[in-house]
């Protein structure tokens with residue numbers, strides 16, 4: 172049973188910008204309020220008695236505790252690296268020994284001289300936080316100042332990488348809000364995290380992403396249920412045939428010697444439009460040796476780039492640093508450079524390495540399934556509402 176106990180906290184102090192609001196929501200109503208906590212790890216040669224002494228108990232008290240524990244767990248059986256804690260909860264001392272991932276021994280002080288021992292299931296606590304910040308210096312710097320861990324920042328960048336070029340497009344004043352859930356074990360150790368929803372405002376345009384799980388797995392969708400991941404066009408041209416495939420080595424038809432063919436040749440009539448297979452930015456446009464008229468597009472995810480060679484001409488307006496959209500015509504098939512006939516030589520690179528374009532697995536980026544769209548809408552609405560309510564101007568001004 173999950174109950175909501177809301178704890179609102181506005182971060183304060185010079186280390187965090189004023190715009191940051193952290194909202195913490197404990198998804199477990201009975202999270203005890205720990206007033207103080209000491210931690211001791213079992214070392215080689217340790218006994219429970221020695222550890223309890225380090226935790227501040229007298230020898231006779233430690234003996235009574237070990238005695239009380241006997242019925243449920245013998246404290247002669249402790250292991251190096253495992254943990255004892257002494258906590259004060261509601262004025263009472265509680266000692267835990269963490270037996271394994273599932274169980275812990277709990278010793279509660281009944282009176283000043285008697286202890287009660289019990290075996291407890293260990294549980295996972297989840298905490299949902301919302302962090303909101305605007306970018307003044309750099310995304311990483313401002314996000315870290317706002318209290319976001321590196322892996323949460325990276326995950327958020329991944330979410331929006333298909334729409335925003337994080338290395339080039341960010342501007343001072345861009346802002347983001349991210350709602351994420353961290354899970355902790357009962358020692359307070361973080362065991363996982365996930366982003367539930369996020370919005371990113373880039374140059375005045377608001378992008379949203381909502382985590383949603385379907386039978387296909389977990390994906391992030393925009394508020395309309397469209398997948399945030401994009402997919403590439405299957406091919407950049409309408410071609411008559413593939414005249415040469417990707418090969419690590421082959422006899423070059425013009426040069427005569429054997430060398431690798433790091434792309435695919437699509438035979439097509441001169442003048443056939445060539446389309447960018449995905450959104451991105453032109454990083455090279457110009458004559459490039461045997462490639463002739465050549466364009467390289469770096470795609471928004473920052474990992475992939477595609478190259479288009481032997482063009483007869485470029486489409487109007489193509490130049491370095493120009494953003495192109497998926498399907499946009501960037502040039503026309505030709506045989507410039509070293510080519511025996513009109514074709515498009517097409518390369519696909521992943522982290523700079525040429526891979527076979529015909530073997531690139533384009534994981535389909537499907538929207539939320541029709542049958543689940545109502546459930547998704549409810550969830551998306553709820554998440555966006557929670558985030559909107561943490562507008563610092565409205566609530567914390």
Ligand SMILES: [Zn+2]
Nearest residue numbers: 434435436516
């Ligand atoms: Zn080729």
